[in-house]
Amino acid sequence: MKLGAGPPRGSPRPRVQACVSLARMERNTRQRAAIRDAIAGARRPLLPQEVLEAAQQLAPGLGMATVYRNLKALVEEGELRAVHLPGENPRYEVGGEHHHHHHHFQCLQCQRVFDVHACPGNLAALAPPGFTVEDHDLTLYGRCGECQPAARARR
Amino acid sequence: MKLGAGPPRGSPRPRVQACVSLARMERNTRQRAAIRDAIAGARRPLLPQEVLEAAQQLAPGLGMATVYRNLKALVEEGELRAVHLPGENPRYEVGGEHHHHHHHFQCLQCQRVFDVHACPGNLAALAPPGFTVEDHDLTLYGRCGECQPAARARR
DNA sequence: TTACGTGCAAAGCGTTTGCAAGAGG
């Protein structure tokens, strides 16, 4: 039962993009196009390994290092978004700057993830005194429309 | 800029504890006590590395492998809870089954994580129609009391 | 032509595991 090392949880939370060490990736390469198309063509956030497999069909010989380098660059450019779910490796989906603040819903039965565009808002009051709230992440868990049990086994 | 491998994001969300392959750890060892005390004495979820450093003061010679083995066992026994924050390595805190529902706050400056005992509640309305909400995870981001900019460094 | 991007392989890092020595009961 191996799990392996995780993703780069290193970088804490790049809320604001500093202008340092940006891997711009300005050239239009065959590999870069394949990676973008692979993600754009998926209906769900993809893991790096899934991106590799999908993009390799468009760009044979594509290597994992290139996938990681481009994912990182595309996220920095705002063309992609990293989707971090608790306890899960990061996935990647399309979503630019103009993509508004939203949250996610994960079905406890089918494990699929959905966007939730509603937001509870003003959560500043929840923090302890002396703390300043600047942002938040919210993940809802439950059952999606397709996984509603015949009866209802709420908790 | 290395980040390193991540934690075992493998298991999605162990809502219910299955009775398979439990690493019981039934003996009362000096190391096990040190690890439990280290976590119980902290006011926030600790990273494995932080647990090691704290527990080593109570049990010199303690190794990281023992920390991981005991963390895993204590979580399986329900004595500890793993705290998964988006894009972060897992942290560990006390909290059995009877431990009440709460959330977390991560300081964008010092990266430490604190418990938030408040809860916005009734988030069921946020989900799309036809979806059933059973639970949620909420993470607040901002600055903790000690990291308030110049102004006042409370607490 | 020339700097940037790619591929490969090796390094990094957090986590897990094999194995022999150590300790609880």
Place this chain on the structure above:
DNA sequence: CCTCTTGCAAACGCTTTGCACGTAA
């Protein structure tokens, strides 16, 4: 005394990086 637990080091798996070749512009 016997088994479970520990500590060390190697193994693991995902991600990053060094370097030389390939290629967009």
